[in-house]
Amino acid sequence: MSINYRKSWGKVVRERAEALSALEGPFLDVGCSSGGYVSLLVSQGETAVGMDIEENETWKHSPERFSVGSTQALEYHDNEFETVYSFEVLEHLDQPALALQEMVKVSRQNVLISVPDCEVPKIFRQSGLTFNAMNPSYYICMLTVCQLNKR
Secondary structure, X not given: OOOOOOHHHOOOOHHHHXXXXXXXXXXXXXXXXXXXXXXXXXXXXXXXXXXEOOOOHHHHHOHHHEEEOEOOEOOOOOOOEEEEEXXXXXXXXXXXXXXXXXXXXXXXXXXXXXXXXXXXXXXXXXXXXXXXXXXXXXXXXXXXXXXXXXX
């Protein structure tokens, strides 16, 4: 899929969009916020829906594509989506493993996640001019590397 960006989609990171373009739909965005990636995928002819813990004002343009729900109890059928993705969400959950299990359950093939890279290069630490993403009030949990196998 060739990627065409629109400002109205909100924050869409090119590298994440390119990773999604290599995968097949239908797609589910878990923790979709404004739904920028859902809108991008739909504009490219893909089937995509998004869900988040609370409604976003931008959903009013396509309410049929979005729903409010819990990442730890996804209200979708087993294997309903070819690809499930979640960007910068797991670190905000008290039970990220449960959310991952739910994503695997509703995915037929792919689960794509991203979490913050909290490693601040030495030169930035020394400068004192960088944001420290390790703010404990912002993140509920810190994640370690793990592998889930779909059986």
